[in-house]
Amino acid sequence: DTGVSQDPRHKITKRGQNVTFRCDPISEHNRLYWYRQTLGQGPEFLTYFQNEAQLEKSRLLSDRFSAERPKGSFSTLEIQRTEQGDSAMYLCASSLVPLAYEQYFGPGTRLTVT
């Protein structure tokens, strides 16, 4: 257990539905990251926050995806109008600036879109 938790661990949804995932980082970590991982690939960066500010979004993140980190604590990732191609593991990680490369990952949320 790294201290980063994610909820839910598994989500099955029908195409076109909206889903929301939650991540609770290690409490003193000011940086929070979201990644997506598909089978056989390494995690792909989606977005990250420093405190409550969203500093960067990947071009992979279409406008159906939105992430928030109110008050610089937990974060949510919402996917609207899900598509089958959104099926993946969604990983959250946190770190303490400036140690950007020492990230602590949660267990992930596995999304299946049917």
Next chain:
Amino acid sequence: LAKTTQPISMDSYEGQEVNITCSHNNIATNDYITWYQQFPSQGPRFIIQGYKTKVTNEVASLFIPADRKSSTLSLPRVSLSDTAVYYCLVGDTMNRDDKIIFGKGTRLHILP
């Protein structure tokens, strides 16, 4: 970000020492070398980081030659539970704007 190259997969036997080499010819002066381990259905886990020479912790050792164009992750006396994907990452860990980019990693399979 420096590009890294590592073997796609490796097999070894329990009790053996395993060495996974990563090439990073374009490593920059401020870059560190970081390794992560990922078990199936889990998030990656930070295992070791170094800048030069040798770093050792309770999990692994990291060997970095003087030119820093490659690095070797060494796992002593592996067990079946070391079967995982190992990612080599290179970047400026102290750069507030830097983010890590994972490749496909090395899939290590330990046989009994």
